[in-house]
Amino acid sequence: MDEQPRLMHSHTGVGMAGHPGLPQHMQEGTGGTDGDGRKQDIGDILQQIMTITDQSLDEAQARKHALNCHRMKPALFNVLCEIKEKTVLSIRGAQEEEPPDPQLMRLDNMLLAEGVSGPEKGGGSAAAAAAAAASGGAGADNSAEHSDYRAKLSQIRQIYHTELEKYEQACNEFTTHVMNLLREQSRTRPISPKEIERMVSIIHRKFSSIQMQLKQSTCEAVMILRSRFLDARRKRRNFNKQATEILNEYFYSHLSNPYPSEEAKEELAKKCAITVAQVSNWFGNKRIRYKKNIGKFQEEANMYAARTAVNAANASSHGSQANSPSTPNSAGETGSPCPMPSRHILTVILSSSQLINTLHV
DNA sequence: AGGTATGATTCACT
DNA sequence: AGTGAATCATACCT
Numbered sequence: 001m002d003e004q005p006r007l008m009h010s011h012t013g014v015g016m017a018g019h020p021g022l023p024q025h026m027q028e029g030t031g032g033t034d035g036d037g038r039k040q041d042i043g044d045i046l047q048q049i050m051t052i053t054d055q056s057l058d059e060a061q062a063r064k065h066a067l068n069c070h071r072m073k074p075a076l077f078n079v080l081c082e083i084k085e086k087t088v089l090s091i092r093g094a095q096e097e098e099p100p101d102p103q104l105m106r107l108d109n110m111l112l113a114e115g116v117s118g119p120e121k122g123g124g125s126a127a128a129a130a131a132a133a134a135s136g137g138a139g140a141d142n143s144a145e146h147s148d149y150r151a152k153l154s155q156i157r158q159i160y161h162t163e164l165e166k167y168e169q170a171c172n173e174f175t176t177h178v179m180n181l182l183r184e185q186s187r188t189r190p191i192s193p194k195e196i197e198r199m200v201s202i203i204h205r206k207f208s209s210i211q212m213q214l215k216q217s218t219c220e221a222v223m224i225l226r227s228r229f230l231d232a233r234r235k236r237r238n239f240n241k242q243a244t245e246i247l248n249e250y251f252y253s254h255l256s257n258p259y260p261s262e263e264a265k266e267e268l269a270k271k272c273a274i275t276v277a278q279v280s281n282w283f284g285n286k287r288i289r290y291k292k293n294i295g296k297f298q299e300e301a302n303m304y305a306a307r308t309a310v311n312a313a314n315a316s317s318h319g320s321q322a323n324s325p326s327t328p329n330s331a332g333e334t335g336s337p338c339p340m341p342s343r344h345i346l347t348v349i350l351s352s353s354q355l356i357n358t359l360h361v
Numbered sequence: 362a363g364g365t366a367t368g369a370t371t372c373a374c375t
Numbered sequence: 376a377g378t379g380a381a382t383c384a385t386a387c388c389t
Contacts, residue, residue: 236368236385244367259378280377281369288379289367 041072068187080190104208107215114222116157153222160218164211171207175200239282243272247282251290252304258287 052060111117182196251258265279290297
């Protein structure tokens with residue numbers, strides 16, 4: 001039992017000499033007239049604590065109760081809390097109150113912008129709308145894709161919120177559990193409310209780092225979704241054969257001036273089931289590629305010229321109009337209807353189209 | 362796998 | 376705003 005005075009000494013030593021801000025009740029104990037009596041009290045308590053594990057459960061329970069009711073218990077408790085505060089906990093204290101994490105803020109902003117967090121938007125995210133506008137207006141095929149996009153986005157949103165709720169619930173449950181545990185333990189070991197508070201903040205920090213991971217993976221999922229659904233370049237599909245033929249037919253029948261008017265573009269777009277912007281793109285590409293390599297397109301040009309001629313001949317023989325979009329045609333177009341036998345038309349048009357081709361360099 | 366075709370994008374120009 | 380030119384990124388073909 002000679003360990004007891006040593007313990008005593010160490011506690012009083014650290015608490016009083018090393019820490020001038022010690023509570024009044026303990027300061028009195030150092031040199032007061034009843035100092036010996038209080039020393040005796042504390043020694044008594046400590047001895048009871050040291051031997052409590054050797055006792056039977058009932059005995060220990062009774063002793064615990066007796067200890068809790070001891071008149072010196074609150075004082076000892078306070079001192080031990082304070083010592084703990086000034087030694088172990090003060091080291092961790094420095095890293096508290098960190099500023100809001102910029103990365104977390106970025107993630108939050110992005111989730112908000114994409115419509116994952118925050119209030120649900122009825123018409124999809126702003127990003128989706130912007131992407132739709134950028135890709136040349138609302139095409140007929142676009143709307144289907146966007147509804148698919150929205151469905152997938154809301155799926156992500158739902159998962160995100162479910163997980164977030166789960167984490168929050170788990171965090172609250174765990175915090176309550178730990179707080180109860182610490183409160184319970186604070187009866188037998190020195191745990192100050194401040195320490196409980198600190199523990200709670202540690203738990204919250206841990207859980208918020210898990211939340212950050214969730215946010216990060218949600219952001220990644222949204223990015224992948226966006227790139228898959230909204231980046232038109234990635235989603236490039238060749239126009240169907242019929243659409244290409246309609247466009248080519250127009251192009252080669254207006255080879256001298258392959259610049260469809262706005263109305264003509266709209267008509268072509270309608271016929272081909274593509275957007276006006278796509279028609280413009282197509283003509284832009286076609287003009288430049290044709291000009292760059294006329295030789296390569298010669299055969300194609302002849303083929304379409306012939307086809308247009310046949311159409312024209314058929315149309316004239318049936319007394320009806322040709323089936324091509326109305327356009328501001330310039331003089332000398334190859335596809336103008338004329339009352340000639342189709343065979344003659346064919347040869348004339350073939351040669352005229354070749355002539356135009358050669359002039360068009 | 363590599364080459365070619367093709368639709369989209371970007372930028373400069375008018 | 377419309378266009379030409381260059382370029383990108385994917386689809387398609389061999």
